[in-house]
Amino acid sequence: MNPERWQELEELFQEALTQPREKRARIxxxxxxxxxxxxxxxxxxxxxxxxxxxxxxxxVEARNMANQKEHxxxxxxxxxxxxxxxxxGAGGMGEVYLAQDLSLGRQVALKxxxxxxxxxxxxxxxxxxxxRAASSLNHPNILTIYEIGESDSSRYIASEFIEGVTLRExxxxxxxxxxxAIDIAIxxxxxxxxxxxxGIVPRY
Amino acid sequence: MPSPSPHQVTQLLLDxxxxxxxxxxxxxxxxxxxxxxxxxxxxxxxxxxxxxxxxALVNEVYLKLVDQKHVHWKNRAHFFALSAQLMRRxxxxxxxxxxxxxxGGGANKITFDEVMVVSPGRGKDLVALNDALERLAAxxxxxxxxxxxxxxxxxSVEETGEVLGVSPLTVKRDWSMAKAWLYNSxxxxx
Numbered sequence: 001m002n003p004e005r006w007q008e009l010e011e012l013f014q015e016a017l018t019q020p021r022e023k024r025a026r027i028x029x030x031x032x033x034x035x036x037x038x039x040x041x042x043x044x045x046x047x048x049x050x051x052x053x054x055x056x057x058x059x060v061e062a063r064n065m066a067n068q069k070e071h072x073x074x075x076x077x078x079x080x081x082x083x084x085x086x087x088x089g090a091g092g093m094g095e096v097y098l099a100q101d102l103s104l105g106r107q108v109a110l111k112x113x114x115x116x117x118x119x120x121x122x123x124x125x126x127x128x129x130x131x132r133a134a135s136s137l138n139h140p141n142i143l144t145i146y147e148i149g150e151s152d153s154s155r156y157i158a159s160e161f162i163e164g165v166t167l168r169e170x171x172x173x174x175x176x177x178x179x180x181a182i183d184i185a186i187x188x189x190x191x192x193x194x195x196x197x198x199g200i201v202p203r204y
Numbered sequence: 205m206p207s208p209s210p211h212q213v214t215q216l217l218l219d220x221x222x223x224x225x226x227x228x229x230x231x232x233x234x235x236x237x238x239x240x241x242x243x244x245x246x247x248x249x250x251x252x253x254x255x256x257x258x259x260a261l262v263n264e265v266y267l268k269l270v271d272q273k274h275v276h277w278k279n280r281a282h283f284f285a286l287s288a289q290l291m292r293r294x295x296x297x298x299x300x301x302x303x304x305x306x307x308g309g310g311a312n313k314i315t316f317d318e319v320m321v322v323s324p325g326r327g328k329d330l331v332a333l334n335d336a337l338e339r340l341a342a343x344x345x346x347x348x349x350x351x352x353x354x355x356x357x358x359x360s361v362e363e364t365g366e367v368l369g370v371s372p373l374t375v376k377r378d379w380s381m382a383k384a385w386l387y388n389s390x391x392x393x394x
Contacts, residue, residue, distance in 0.1 A: 010377075010381055013380075013381055013384070041388045041392065042381070043384070045384040045385070045387040045388035045391070046387075048391075049387040052387050053351065055262070056262055056266065056355060056356075057292070057330060057356045057358075058235070058265060058291065059242065059262045061239060061330055062239050062246060064299065066246035068302060069243070069247055
């Protein structure tokens with residue numbers, strides 16, 4: 001973006017921030033077609049950003065270190081009938097580990113719900129309802145859920161473990177050919193049809 | 205190892221700005237030690253709700269590392285700018301070495317809720333943030349500096365304005381735009 005356009009974007013952004021949320025659409029309309037998506041993205045980010053970068057970097061890094069140490073301490077522990085093998089990543093809600101099912105011997109993905117989530121009964125109820133709905137589905141393109149479990153004060157969900165990249169990661173930065181795109185779209189649609197047939201509609 | 209006095213830290217900062225690798229090598233353990241102290245504090249603190257205490261602790265860490273209040277320099281702004289650059293350099297290197305998220309893997313099937321989607325914790329990662337900040341610097345140098353001074357350097361709005369020679373209001377505006385831009389860049393663009 002050239003400096004003039006950036007300047008223009010900033011002026012609209014700042015002007016929108018002076019308005020209550022419901023009146024911001026009027027400012028967005030003032031932006032031309034090219035600028036509008038940028039302005040919309042910035043305003044949405046402004047609403048979502050919360051405490052992002054509001055505490056100093058040294059604090060962020062120290063908290064990350066503490067989290068990492070806690071995750072490392074999880075490795076080798078036995079939770080329910082699973083032994084934790086390694087950390088896979090952090091999702092939108094909670095930490096995910098690769099674990100060994102000690103009774104069946106297979107590997108599973110074990111996801112722990114964060115404590116602020118498990119202390120909220122309404123969210124927990126909704127989550128369990130969704131997990132039950134998802135577990136009623138049997139489709140090769142839908143993650144198989146094995147179990148919702150509870151151990152000490154933590155809740156976890158055990159599911160099929162699948163290695164690979166997310167669709168977002170697959171399509172970011174590099175193009176995919178039409179054949180592959182169609183293949184993916186068919187698999188997605190197929191999974192959605194299967195879910196819809198059971199009355200389950202994903203929220204996005 | 206005894207901690208260097210604020211005067212010594214100031215001299216080390218100056219030496220580092222003049223290109224002394226030896227000075228940097230002396231400064232890194234100071235920051236590391238404080239990082240470990242803070243991290244240890246967070247590990248013991250299981251329950252949330254002690255924010256006041258930790259805020260005070262973080263402030264104390266900053267005071268120890270870059271003793272802003274006791275700088276009698278004729279050029280405070282220069283000192284602030286150097287401190288922020290130093291913290292950025294050391295903290296980003298630290299995060300990089302920590303090899304967070306060893307695998308970038310994730311589920312590749314359609315799931316019903318974000319609950320089940322796995323991805324490495326982006327956005328919290330100082331390395332990714334640093335990269336985004338470099339991209340921002342190419343578009344708007346001053347906004348990138350505002351973030352460096354406030355987020356990495358721990359400076360207040362007023363101090364940031366002092367360094368950049370702009371009003372506090374300008375700093376606040378720069379900050380809100382930079383924050384939104386960085387957040388969007390880390391979370392929505394791949």
